[in-house]
Each structure stands twice: as structure tokens, then as C-alpha cells.
Amino acid sequence: MEVLKSAFDFSDFPKIDLCVAGAVGAFLLVFPALPHSGFTMATMIQFLMFSVYGMGWNTIGGYGGQVDLGKAQYVGIGAYTTAVMMIRWDVPFWVSMPIGMALAVGWSFMIGYPLFRLRGHYFAIATIATSLILKDVFESWSFVGAARGLKIPIKGEMPNFLFLQFRQDYYYYYIILAFFFIGLFYLNWFRHSRIGHQLRCIKDSEDVAQSLGIDAHWAKIKAYATATAFVAAVGSFHACYNFNIEPEDVMGLDLSVLIALMAMLGGAGSLFGPIIGAAILVPMKSFLGAWLGARAGLIGLDLIIYSTIIMAIAAFEPRGIWGLITRLRQARRN
Amino acid sequence: MEHLLIEITKALVSALFMGMVFGLVALGLTIIWGVMDIVNFAHGEFLMIGMYAGLLTALILKVDPLFGLPVAGVVGFLLGVACYYGLVKFLLRGPMIAQLFGTFGLMLFLRNVALMVMGADPQSAHQGVLVGKSFVIGPGIVIELTKLAAGGLSVVAFATTWWLMNRTEIGRALTATALDAQAARYMGVPTEKMNALAWGLGGVTVGMAGALLVNFWPVDPNVGLLFTMIAFTTVALGGFGSIPGAAFAGLIVGLVINIAPIWDSIHAFLGPTSFQGGQLHQFKYSFVYLAYFLIMVLRPRGLFGWKY
Numbered sequence: 001m002e003v004l005k006s007a008f009d010f011s012d013f014p015k016i017d018l019c020v021a022g023a024v025g026a027f028l029l030v031f032p033a034l035p036h037s038g039f040t041m042a043t044m045i046q047f048l049m050f051s052v053y054g055m056g057w058n059t060i061g062g063y064g065g066q067v068d069l070g071k072a073q074y075v076g077i078g079a080y081t082t083a084v085m086m087i088r089w090d091v092p093f094w095v096s097m098p099i100g101m102a103l104a105v106g107w108s109f110m111i112g113y114p115l116f117r118l119r120g121h122y123f124a125i126a127t128i129a130t131s132l133i134l135k136d137v138f139e140s141w142s143f144v145g146a147a148r149g150l151k152i153p154i155k156g157e158m159p160n161f162l163f164l165q166f167r168q169d170y171y172y173y174y175i176i177l178a179f180f181f182i183g184l185f186y187l188n189w190f191r192h193s194r195i196g197h198q199l200r201c202i203k204d205s206e207d208v209a210q211s212l213g214i215d216a217h218w219a220k221i222k223a224y225a226t227a228t229a230f231v232a233a234v235g236s237f238h239a240c241y242n243f244n245i246e247p248e249d250v251m252g253l254d255l256s257v258l259i260a261l262m263a264m265l266g267g268a269g270s271l272f273g274p275i276i277g278a279a280i281l282v283p284m285k286s287f288l289g290a291w292l293g294a295r296a297g298l299i300g301l302d303l304i305i306y307s308t309i310i311m312a313i314a315a316f317e318p319r320g321i322w323g324l325i326t327r328l329r330q331a332r333r334n
Numbered sequence: 335m336e337h338l339l340i341e342i343t344k345a346l347v348s349a350l351f352m353g354m355v356f357g358l359v360a361l362g363l364t365i366i367w368g369v370m371d372i373v374n375f376a377h378g379e380f381l382m383i384g385m386y387a388g389l390l391t392a393l394i395l396k397v398d399p400l401f402g403l404p405v406a407g408v409v410g411f412l413l414g415v416a417c418y419y420g421l422v423k424f425l426l427r428g429p430m431i432a433q434l435f436g437t438f439g440l441m442l443f444l445r446n447v448a449l450m451v452m453g454a455d456p457q458s459a460h461q462g463v464l465v466g467k468s469f470v471i472g473p474g475i476v477i478e479l480t481k482l483a484a485g486g487l488s489v490v491a492f493a494t495t496w497w498l499m500n501r502t503e504i505g506r507a508l509t510a511t512a513l514d515a516q517a518a519r520y521m522g523v524p525t526e527k528m529n530a531l532a533w534g535l536g537g538v539t540v541g542m543a544g545a546l547l548v549n550f551w552p553v554d555p556n557v558g559l560l561f562t563m564i565a566f567t568t569v570a571l572g573g574f575g576s577i578p579g580a581a582f583a584g585l586i587v588g589l590v591i592n593i594a595p596i597w598d599s600i601h602a603f604l605g606p607t608s609f610q611g612g613q614l615h616q617f618k619y620s621f622v623y624l625a626y627f628l629i630m631v632l633r634p635r636g637l638f639g640w641k642y
Contacts, residue, residue: 067431114631120430121373125566126630129623132563136620253559257438264435300446307446310439315424318432 007189013271021272028177032170039290041169045241047282048176049234054263054274055183056230060223061260062268063196065203066116070127071259073134074228076251077104078235080138083150083245090155092162097236104232105225112224116217119206128253135251149246152239164240172241179237183230187271190226199223203269231259265313267322276321281306341599347477349592350585351485357584358488358543359561360568361495361577362410362536368575369512369532372422375437377565378558379444380537384410384544385553386452391545392459400483403545410541414533422533423526441558448555458552484546491542495535496577508532512575560619564591567626573636583637590625594618 010018031044053071061068081100085091111130118126139147159166166172190196198219201209209216239245249255258281266277288302317324363377374380387409391402417440425436469477499505510518511528519525544553551557568587572579594617629636 067434118630122630126627129626133620133623136617300449303442303446307439307442311421311436314432314436318428
């Protein structure tokens, strides 16, 4: 009960923020009823998926300040668990998703335990290294389809809620929207919770945190496992939504970076940051890709624009858009 | 049996020359890291640009890419200094996460500019005085002249850099900046310029490494990430900020990458029926990543490091 109360307690945000958030939430709920193209729908689903990825990343990367650039390995574990179980043993999504999450969390403990002895850059690079090793393994492991990946066959009639197979995209949309709201309320609880406060303390100074009696190593491992569970759940959803997974898509470094980048662009360590980041980057990426990518000679131009934005954000406002908003507010108040 | 020995010797020789060039790739990273405590994710992209610089010089002048070495060095220097004044200077004010993402953005930027300008196809050098020439030392062991020249020139580059860092005024100023930037500033060292110089020097060494590497490694815009990871591993193993460390660790990393081919040849010798352990070469780079992981966990200071 206490937990629920804390999860729905947004009282520390200004009223205007809550109004905007409520309006956005209402828009998300009614979006499928509004006129839209298939492309817009796909972009919205991508946006919701990346928001949840970003929320997961935010627990360890934002509140904990540990830059993790290997989240894609957990997306991959979630996606592959679901796909393999569905193809080989006919296991429904709702069973394979928790199993995928459990496997991913188990793996995160195994690599998190040694990794969190490292700090800063060293940790970030080590997460990339583990992620690339796992990708290499999946690319040559024939049980999971090696480099060609896996294709999920269509099971019986649609709509199929057990296996998450639908002809219309709005079914997928509402399922991922449910994930999104669960994630949002969980994170709202998380930031008030004991572990949330511990993590922020560790972010400011790990030595001080240790001297206050916080077990920094264990707190970081727990936050890392939380982040992993989020990411693996959406990974499972990704497998069902795309029907087709390849190591390069679900485990590549690009995905890891994208996840971290969205959270960072919106503002790492704030509740709404990852959502803002995803809301900007996902549409930008898919529309720019669709407009420019198709033209000959302009290959890569979308990524050039996109990387310029990253560099500008990193150079001038490393706290992201949320940091910008906070700064403007303070300026007005003074 | 003899065949096996020849295979292994071949792999070892190849490991040796590759390792020398890897050491040179890592040298630039270790200078930047040592002086400024910043990671450069775009390091592999610097290398890629050095490779293209060497290759284009070779194609235009119709000589070996080796003769593109000075051009690649100059391009690398300009690139390094431009990156420092254009981006890194601003990143230094922010937290560590900003440095990570800033250089990551730089990496994406350089890669896609190269993609736009040069196209996605891998290119390699096919002509020149040394290409295709080789000499034989012992039965079946062939050394390609390009690899030998690349190895030799990396040794020269290492010696020069070591001399520059340890025996000259500039090197002393760089070391002072690395040890304590504030104190160095009080002593009249222009630390801002030293930082730029560190990026320039890093660019020179990695650019030259690119011109050497393109002799036996085809270049495409996506080649960078692999070498960024190899360079990180080499620097981690050698110790952050150590020049002899980079040289020595480069050789070890060259060996590690060649574990898989050596293992595969032993396996081919034992025959396919004995046990199913073949096809390890698919994991050739995983060994590098694993090596990084193990070094960081077991000995984060590296072999010769003084800073971590």
C-alpha cells in the first residue's frame, strides 16, 4: 500500500509539468483512435519501446551515474528467449517474457559483480566489451539461428493474445503502452525509494556514500539488475512485434548507444528525461531516415545530423533537455 | 607435424607484425588518455581517416601506401587539433558522461562523413613497389615485405615518440600537464596548448598507423569500432599513459588475435574426428574483448601503468 502510494505520488513536480504530463498521457491513450498512417503508428510504437528502454537505463545510468553502454545484450537475451521458446516449445509470450527477464537478470549479476569494481570510463568500455562478446556468441550459435537470426512463425488465428500475434498494430501499441505506464509508475516509486536515494548519493561521491555505510557495490548491482529487467521485457516484446530477430538488430552496439543517448538527451537522472529524449530522437531518426536515406548520394546524412546534435548536447548542456528546462526556470525565478 | 609447425610459425610472425601496428594505434590513445584523462571513442575513426589518407595518396601518386605516411601524419595532426578546439575543449567542462557521448557523437559523425564521401565498399591497396613482394625465411615461412616495412616503421615511430616525450622540453611540459595540470599552469606551462598538442600527437601517431595498416588491411568506413576496442584493450593491458606499455601490449594483443588461427591449425592437424573445437576464428575478436574484461577485473593498473 505504501509502495503504491509512493508510486502515484508526483507531488514534487510543479503543477504545469503535471498538466503537460497528463495531456501527453491522454494523447497516448487515444492516439490509435485519431487518424494516422501506418508509418506514424510504427514510429509511436518505437517511441514507446525506446522510452521503456530509456527508463531502464535511467535507473543505473541516470540515478546511479554509471554509464552503461551494453544494454543491448539484455535486449538480445529477452528477445532470443521469447523467440526460441515460441519456436521450439510453443511457449506463450506471457510465460517466456518473465523467463527472459530472469535469464537476463541472472546474466547481469554474473557480469555486474566483477564489473562494478570499475569506475567511470573503465566501466563503460567493459560493458561494451561484454555486449560484443555475447553478440559474437549468438552470431555463431546455431541453436539460436546464428547470424541469420530467428523468424517466428504465425501460430493459428489472429488476434492471438497468448503469442502476441496481431494483424493490426494498435494491439501492439496498447500492450507496449501498458509496459510504459507500469515502467513510469515503477520509476516514480524507485526515485523515492531507499535504493534510489542510495544511488544518487553514490553518483555524487562513491567514497562519501561508502563512508555513510552504503554498500555501493551491492546497490549498483541491484540497480543494474532493475535496468536489465526493464530492457529484457521490451526485448521480448520486440521479438513478437518484429517476428524476426537478428543479432545485429537486437544486440548491436548501435542499440546500446541509442538507449543511453535518448536518456542522456532528455536528461539522465530525471523521471521524464528518457521519455522526452525518445520523443525527440525516435521520430527524428525515422523521419530523417525515410526522407534522406532513400535518396542516392545522401546515405548517412541523417546520422550526420543526428551525431551533430549529440555533440552539441554533450558540449553545451550535458544534463540534457530536462537540465535546460530546469535552468530556464531558475533563471526566471531569480 | 612439420606442416603444423610451419602454420604456427606463420601465425606467430603475422602476430608479431600486426602487434607492432596495434601498438602504434594504441599509442595515440594512451597519450591522450595519459595527458587529459579523457577517452576518445572516435580513435578508431581517426585510424580509418589515416587509412584513407594513406590509400588516397597511394592511388593518386601510384606508389605504396607506405609513402602516404607523412600525409596521413599531417592529416591526423590537423584532425586531432581541430577536434580538440572544436569539441573536446567544451566537453572538458562537463561531467564524464558528456565526454563519453561527445566523443561518441564524433565517432558517428566521422564514420558517416566517410561513408558519404568514400562509399561503403572496402578498398585496399593493390599496387606499388612493395605490394606482393615477399621473401622466404625457412621452409614455407613467407614474410610479406609490406608487413615487414609496417612493423619496422612502427618501431621507428615508437622510438621517436618516446624520445619526444622523455627527452625534450615539450615532452616534459606534456608530462607535467598530465601529472598535475594546475601546478603545471603555475609553472608557466600553457596547459591549454599542451592539451591540443596531445590531441595532435595522438592524431599523428594514429594517422601514421592507419597508413601502415592499410597495406594489409582493407579499409571501409566501419572499420573503426574494432580498432577502437583493440586500442582500448591494448592501452588497458599496457597501462594507461605508458608508451613502452603500449608497445609491449600491442604485441600481446597481436598474439591474442592470432590464438584462434593457431588453434584452428592445431585442430586441423589433429583431424576433425578427435573433438569438436574448430571454427574458433569466428571468435577472434571476442578474445580481445575478453582480454579487456579480464585485465580490468584482475589488474586495472595494467602492466606498466602509473595512472588509473
